[in-house]
Amino acid sequence: xxxxxxLATGRRRFLALALLAGSCLAIDPAFAFKLDAPPKVAFIYAxxxxxxxxxxxxxxxxxxxxxxxxxxxxxxxNIPEDATKLRAAIDLYVKRGxxxxxxxxxxxxxxxxxxxxxxxxxxxxxxxxxxxxANLESFYARTYQGWYLAGIAxxxxxxxxxxxxxxxxxxxxxxxxxxxxxxxxxxxxxxxxTIAVFTNSWWDPVKEGQVSEAILDQKADVIATDLSxxxxxxxxxxxxxxxFGYQIDMSAAxxxxxxxxVVFRWDRYLVPTIKHIIDGDWTPQEYGAFAxxxxxxVDLAPYGPSVSDATKAKIEAAKQxxxxxxxxxxxxxxxxxxxxxxxxxxxxxxxxxxxNMDYFVEGxxxxxxxxxxx
Numbered sequence: 293x294x295x296x297x298x299l300a301t302g303r304r305r306f307l308a309l310a311l312l313a314g315s316c317l318a319i320d321p322a323f324a325f326k327l328d329a330p331p332k333v334a335f336i337y338a339x340x341x342x343x344x345x346x347x348x349x350x351x352x353x354x355x356x357x358x359x360x361x362x363x364x365x366x367x368x369x370n371i372p373e374d375a376t377k378l379r380a381a382i383d384l385y386v387k388r389g390x391x392x393x394x395x396x397x398x399x400x401x402x403x404x405x406x407x408x409x410x411x412x413x414x415x416x417x418x419x420x421x422x423x424x425x426a427n428l429e430s431f432y433a434r435t436y437q438g439w440y441l442a443g444i445a446x447x448x449x450x451x452x453x454x455x456x457x458x459x460x461x462x463x464x465x466x467x468x469x470x471x472x473x474x475x476x477x478x479x480x481x482x483x484x485x486t487i488a489v490f491t492n493s494w495w496d497p498v499k500e501g502q503v504s505e506a507i508l509d510q511k512a513d514v515i516a517t518d519l520s521x522x523x524x525x526x527x528x529x530x531x532x533x534x535x536f537g538y539q540i541d542m543s544a545a546x547x548x549x550x551x552x553x554v555v556f557r558w559d560r561y562l563v564p565t566i567k568h569i570i571d572g573d574w575t576p577q578e579y580g581a582f583a584x585x586x587x588x589x590v591d592l593a594p595y596g597p598s599v600s601d602a603t604k605a606k607i608e609a610a611k612q613x614x615x616x617x618x619x620x621x622x623x624x625x626x627x628x629x630x631x632x633x634x635x636x637x638x639x640x641x642x643x644x645x646x647x648n649m650d651y652f653v654e655g656x657x658x659x660x661x662x663x664x665x666x
Contacts, residue, residue: 325427326572328413333357333392333566334366334385338373338399345520345539350396350419352540353558360563361570366390373399375406382407386414392569394562395421404428415569419558421580429576431561433583433590435465436472436646437614438554439516440621441585441592441607442536443476445551446514447484448603449534450477455514456487456507458524460494462661467649469518469554470656472621473536478655480606487512488658497523508533514551517542525550534598541593550596560588582643586615622646627654 395418421430516536522545537553568574583589613619624635
C-alpha cells in the first residue's frame with residue numbers, strides 16, 4: 293500500500309482486532325522490561341496527526357507524555373502501513389537512540405512485532421495492534437461502554453423514537469459500538485429503533501453526510517457517527533437534529549445539536565505506561581491493554597447545551613454501575629436482530645465474543661453483511 297487516507301490512519305486496524313486475544317507471545321511477569329539508556333520516545337503515524345479523529349486523539353496523548361514526563365518526544369507522520377517503510381522509520385529512530393517507540397495503527401502490527409524481536413532493548417507500544425511480547429504491548433479501549441452511555445442520552449433526545457448511527461465496515465469493534473448505542477437507548481425506552489448504516493469506507497466525508505441525510509429522511513432525529521469525519525454531524529445540525537461524535541470532541545461541527553462525543557483520552561494509558569517503562573517496572577500485558585470506562589481512556593466529551601440535568605444523572609448512574617461491575621452493555625437476556633438468543637439471562641458477552649461480534653441486536657434496522665464474520 294502506497295497511500296493511506298486520513299480515515300485509514302488506524303481504522304483499517306479494525307479488520308483483524310479479533311485476533312488480539314489469540315496472537316500473543318507468552319510473557320513472564322517475573323521479568324520487568326528495563327531501558328538501558330535515558331528514555332527517548334517516538335510516535336509514528338500512518339497519516340497526518342490532524343485527521344480530525346483517530347490520530348488527533350492519539351496525538352493529544354503524545355503531547356501529554358511530553359508535558360507530564362518531560363522526556364524527549366519525536367513525531368513522524370505519513371508512514372504508510374507498509375512493512376518496509378515502517379521498518380526504515382523504526383531503524384532510523386533506534387540508530388538515533390530512541391528506545392520507546394509508539395505505533396498508531398493495526399496495520400503496523402506485524403512489522404512492529406518483527407522490530408520488537410530485532411531490538412529487544414527498545415520498548416514498543418501499538419494502538420489497536422494485534423501482537424504483544426516481552427517488549428511490546430498493543431492497546432485499545434472498550435468503546436462500547438461509552439456508546440451505551442451515549443445511547444441513554446439519545447433516548448432522551450429523540451422525539452420520533454428513531455435514531456441512527458453510521459459505521460465504516462461490519463467488523464467487531466464497529467458492530468459492538470452500534471449495538472451498545474442501541475442497547476443504551478433501549479434501556480431507557482425499549483420502543484426506540486436504531487437505523488444502522490455501513491458506509492463501506494473509513495473516510496468519505498461526502499458520503500457520510502449523504503448517509504446522514506438518508507437516515508434523517510427515515511424520520512430519525514438523532515445521528516451518531518462511528519467515523520473520524522464530522523460531516524454526518526454537520527448534516528444533522530442543518531436539519532435541526534441531535535448528534536453524537538466520536539474519537540474527539542466534535543461539538544464544533546454541531547454546536548446546537550451536539551449531545552456529546554465518545555472520546556479517547558489516550559493520555560490515561562500512555563502517560564502511566566511510559567512512566568512504568570522509564571521506571572523499569574513495566575511488564576507488558578500478555579494479551580494487550582484493553583482499557584474500560586473506569587480508566588478514563590474511553591469517556592464522554594462535555595455535554596451539549598440541550599442535554600438536561602436529569603439525563604446527565606442517568607448517564608452518571610449507569611457509568612458508576614459499569615465501574616462497579618453491576619452493569620454490562622451486553623448482559624443477558626439479549627436477543628439478536630432476528631429474534632434468536634445472543635446472550636442467556638445472567639450471562640454477558642465474553643471478550644472473545646466481543647471481538648467477533650457479527651450481528652445486530654434487537655431494535656436495530658439495517659443489514660449485517662456476511663463480511664462481518666470474516
